[in-house]
Every structure is written in C-alpha cells, then in structure tokens.
Amino acid sequence: MAGPLDGIRVIDLTSNVMGPFASLQLADMGADVWKVEAPGGDAIRTVGPYRHRGMSSNFLHLNRNKRSIALDLKHPDGQAAVRRMIESADVVMHSSRPKAMARLGLSYADVAELNPRIIYCGAYGFGQDGPYADRPAYDDLIQAATGMTVLQSRRSGPPQNVATPIADRVVGLAAAMAVLAALVERDRSGVGQEVQVPMYETFAQLVMGDHLGGLSFEPQLGDWGYARSLDSGRRPYRTSDDGYVAVNMYIDKHWHAFFEVSGHPEMITDPRYADVHARIENQSDLYDFLGRTFETKPAAEWMKLLVDADIPAIEMNTPATLVTDPHMAAVDFFAQEQHPTEGLIRTIGIPQRFSRTEPALRRHTPRLGEQSVELLTEAGYTADEITELVNRGVAIVADDQEES
Template sequence: MTFSSSDAPAAGPLAGVRVLDFTTFLSGPFATQILADLGAEVIKLEAPEGDSSRTIPPYFVGDDSAYYLSHNRTKRSIVVDLKQAEGVRVARDLITTADVVIENFRPGVATRLGLDPAELRAERPALIWVSISGFGQHGPWKDRPAYDMVVQALSGVMSLTGVPGGDAMRLGIPAGDLVAGMYGVVAALAALVERARAGHGRWADISMLDGQLSMLSYQAVYATVAGITPRPQASRHDSIPTYRTFWAGDGRELAVTANTQRMWAGLVRTLGLPELVDDPRFVTGADRLANQDELSQLLEQAFLARPAAEWVDALVEAGVPAALIKTVPEALDDARAAGRGMILPLSDDAGHSIETVGSPVKWVGSGAGSGAAWYPPRLGEDTGAVLTELGYSTDRIAQLERDGVVTPGAGVAAR
C-alpha cells in the first residue's frame, strides 16, 4: 500500500490505499473520485482515445468536457493500450501494486482483455476487485447494454417520477450511475475493513439496476404489502398531504414538510388557519390523507397571500421545515456562502480553472474540506511518472511509447 506521488493527499482515512481505475463515463469515475476524496491514490488507466466522457458536449475547458471534469479530480492518468499484449502486461504489473481495482466493463470484457478477476485474485488473494455494470455479472440481462435512463426505466423509478397522468420522467440527476458508484465505494470500504481483519479481499458485483431497486425504499414495500402499483406523485407525497410544494403570491414555489402533529399545527397557525387544527376532517394524519383534496384547496389558497421567502421565514420560525425551490446556480451560491467547502475551486498549470462540487464528507476538527484535491488530470498526464514508480527503466518506457503501448501526456510535466 505505497502512495509515492509527491502530490498525494497528506490526510484522509484512505491514505496509503492505491486504487487502479479502469472505469469510464460516470458510475465508476464517481466511485473512484469519492475514494480519492477520502485520501486514496487513484490511478486512472485510460485507452489511447481517453475516457469517453472527455468529449461530451456542449461545455469544455481546454480539451476536456465539463462532464469529465465534474467527477475526475484528484486522480492520476496513465494511457495504456489494452488491445496490445504488452499493454495488458503493463496493466497486470499495475494491478500487483493496487489494493483495489474498480472497473465498469461489460461482464466478461475484462477476462477477454486478459485481466480475468478470478485469476488475478487467485494470484493475489488480498486484492479487492469491484465490478460495476448495468445488470451484474450474472443473470438473464448481464450482456445487455445499460445507461442511467435504462435502469431508471426498468427499476420503476421513472414510473414514480413526473405528474399523474403525464409522461414518465427520468430524474434530473443521473441516479442510476451515481447510486451504483456509491455502492461500489461501500463495497470497497467494507472489503478493506475485512481484509485488515482476515487478510483476504473480495470481488464485488455491483449492478446499476440493483442500486435503483434498492432506492425504491418504502414504495417497494407498499407494492408488496398492499398489492398496489405506486404512481407518480409530482411534488407531493402519497402518505403525507402536508409534505409537498406550494406556489406563493410572488410566483415562486416553496417546499413544506409538515409531517408531524406539531408541524401540522405550526403550519396552519402560520397560515392564519388555526381553526383547522381541531377540524374533524384534519385532526390526524389519516384524516388529512382521507380529505386531502379539501385540505389542498385551503392551503393552496392561503399560500397565495404572501411571497414565498416570507412564508419560508415564518414557517421555519414556527418549527416547520420549509425551503424555497432553488435553481442550481442559487443552490451553488448558497453553498459558497455556507463555507463548508462544498464549492471547490481547482486549477492546473496550463491556466485552466473550474469550480466543482466538493466532498460531502467532513471531518470534525479537520476544517471544512476532506483532504487535498487537484484538477482532473489531462489524458496521460502521469504515464511516465507512474511507470517509473513501477520500476520501469527510461529505455523501457521509451520503447513502450514508440510501440504505442503507452502514451505520455503531451508537454505535461510529471506530478
């Protein structure tokens, strides 16, 4: 567990853990970025053409897309052509130095490339291998291609998103990818803990579809217990009619989550409707749900009397959780003002600079951030340095470059 980069994070619970990242696009890179934020050394092994997310339009900083830049910070990039036998040998050498390997190839592709997880783990039982795929390493759909919207569709998530009677909608964030990435991190961390105790690693099989099914939460249990088909709720809740959004008098929306008796009383008193507290139609949560149409009319009309921000202030003062519906820029501005390190400015030696969303993991007593972070690597930026650390001679590296097996970053100094 050697971390030899001079730019390695100085702090973080995973300092000393090396992660070899064969992933592209989003689910895997999101997972390895979390591990990097926690202090691990992440070596991103890319094909000569690079991670496909580097070229996603429409926004670019230099040669790299904003999409790529959003989830690849604090990594090192090495370019290796796995279609060449010598490239596979380089990858296998790197695997011998890794604590964790994470890949999101289609099932069977790693083995066809000469990187069979079972074989490599037999050679090094302590190796932890995390495979992220659409439908898992086994099962009837394992060979089907999958992207975020496909697993949102198959999981039932899209059937719950949108307005009743309207089109099914994907979530506004790529939850299929992000949830799979987070479960990949959970698996890697659990395996590291077990390895510290028992000395052996594991091979984790993470399915994007499984991740989305796990997020169905109580909706899945509603379906199995009550035999119902849950429907879209738009911005409402199918169990709590005072857990929803409202339009205010200034044309802005606010979210209200009055889900206890105390909050219910605080809500209607703040709205100037104290008589509803003891109204027999609305006394209990079950009463309010049974008479939700009448209740909605009364509440919606009351909210039109004042601007949304005023209602939010009054409700919060009354102990009722409420918030304005913010745009993404507004939310980012709030995060900057909060000073929790959630807006992370990064720059590189080529003059590129970005702001990205930081790690939500904060350590009490260690400041707002979770450790050192640096700008996402340019393609092949660390090829020479990583191979040198691996023990390859200058002559061997030069020969690999001439043969097109590895590619150095053009004009980039090693970290």
C-alpha cells in the same frame, strides 16, 4: 495524511459516470486512484462545456484527486502494464461486462493470481446469474427497467426519466461502500475477494424500498407505490413574488403551527386534518390548500414565518442560485480554484467532515495521460521501457494530446 483512505491504491478501469463516481468517493477520502484510460480517453471527457477538448465540466467534477494513465489495453503490452500495476494495488475497479474483462486477461481469477489481497470490484449492468447478464446497461435503461420512469408518470403524465443520471450515481455510491466493506474484511482475514455491484438490482433496491407497497405481502394488500410521494401536489409552492418555497410538515406540531401562521387556526380542530391518518386520507385537499395559501405572500415573508415557527422549510434554488446560497457560501462548498490548464474553475466540495483525517482536494483533475510516465515509473518500468511504450503508442502522455 489527507483523508482516512491514505495509503490505499486503486486501479480504476471504469469510465463514463457510475464507475468514476464510485472511485471519486475513494479518491476524495484519500485513496491514490490510478485512472487507466484508453488512448482516446474516457468518453465523459467531452460531455458538457469545456475550454479545452477533453476537459469537460462533467469530467472535471468526476475525476479530481486522481492520476491519469492512458494505455492501449487491446495491446498485450498494455495489458501487461496493468497487471504489473495490480501487483502492488489494493483495489481494482471496472465497469465492463465480465466477459470483456476476461478477454483482456483481467478477470478476477487472473487478478487474484497476481495479488491474492486484491479487492476486485465490478460495477456493471446485471447480476451474472440472470438472463440479462450479458446485456449492456445505461442509466436511462435502468431507470425504465426498475419502474422509476413509471413512478414519475404518476405525477406528470407520460413515463419520463429523473432529470439527472440518478441510477449511475446511486450505484456508484453502492460500489464505493462495497469496496470499503471488503477492505475492512480483508484487514481481518488477510485475503481479498471479488465484489459484484449490478446496476439493475442495486437501483431496484432503492426504488422498491418505498414503492413495493402492497406487493410486500402475500396475498397482496393494496397497490404498489408510496401514495404520499406519488401525489403531484407534493412539490415546492409558488409564492406571490414568483419565488418557490418547499415545506415538509410531517407531524401534528408542524401542521398546527402552519395553520396558525397561515391564518387558518380553525383547521387545527378539523377532523379531516386532526392526525397523520386523517391527513393522509385527505392529502390531495391539503396540497391544494398549500398551493393556494403560499400564493398569498412573497417567499421571504413566508420563510421568516416558517423558520420562526420551527416549520421545516427552505426556499427553492436553481443550480445557478445554489452556488451562491448563503449556507453553501459559508461552508465554502462551491470554492474556486486555479486549474493549471483550465484556468479558474468552480469545484464541488467534499461534504463529509472527519475530526482527524480530514479529506482534501489534493490533486487537480488530470489531462489524459498526464501521469502516464509517473505511474509507469512507480509500477517499476525503466525510462527506456517507458519511452518504448510511448513510441509504439501503447502508452499516451499528456503532451501528445490535442488541447483545443
């Protein structure tokens, strides 16, 4: 057994980032994920650098441990193939608007009729009870709509997005967690259910948990926003050798130790910095002090002082230096593997550890339709039926794909 979800079968109809990141969590935990792609493939296959078209870096890191089947779901026989797969599955995941799924004959009602034990998870833009229900949604839109872009502007000027598709990935994690919760409940009841994971509401929960602030009360008690996070001074600090160090001094012990090692012990008894409440009132002054102080020594010297004093700190990485970070190297997080078509690639590790059912990188990221024949066979199709589907373009196999 490789992973705690060994034996769970997932029919994955998602594409791009949010849905595939959700199914990746399940695949990494041992689930058998059948990635159903359109004949042209998941759009993310061509996003990022690649050695062969359709196998981009973004796709590689979102779709390992899965098997790919390419089907034309606009064709009745393609829809019939998915329905046959669903009969023996545990989970169906999609990231399309519900009306689109209904047009394919793959609504929850349709699927539950085939398999009452199915967990049917839809991860899409907006909750279906509101006026935005039928709108398309993407990460940039959700960041703007939930206030994330405005929060960024409090620190840096005009509204701007976080420099990663954070809404896609956070909602993907939420979708994976919701599927797991539904599977646990099914073990008790024996019956499946539909799970809806809307991007808008899910990401709003993440953003507003910190920043609802004074709007938490009626009547309102002050402004929205968590002032400590919004202060532009809260950042990694430049050192004398042009390195950067991040520190997070939260309690009195940390601050007192820093005042000592930085050569300013008199600040320990300064009433402006005596306790957490005083420091919050004067946080901008403190951040300015940190900025000036860190510029007096090189990063390595600061790190020794801070670590020896048990002050929470770490040297800032870039993506390039993170892959060679000594801790990451020791845990083999960015390992290298030989992909059968893409050559030597660097993988991203599975961070969780299990004492009995350890997850593993079991399968390389598949080419489009690499397992089409294999999965159709497992779904009960004969060799002649599969040949007919391929000849009519309903199913696509990897050998038919352009590789460069």
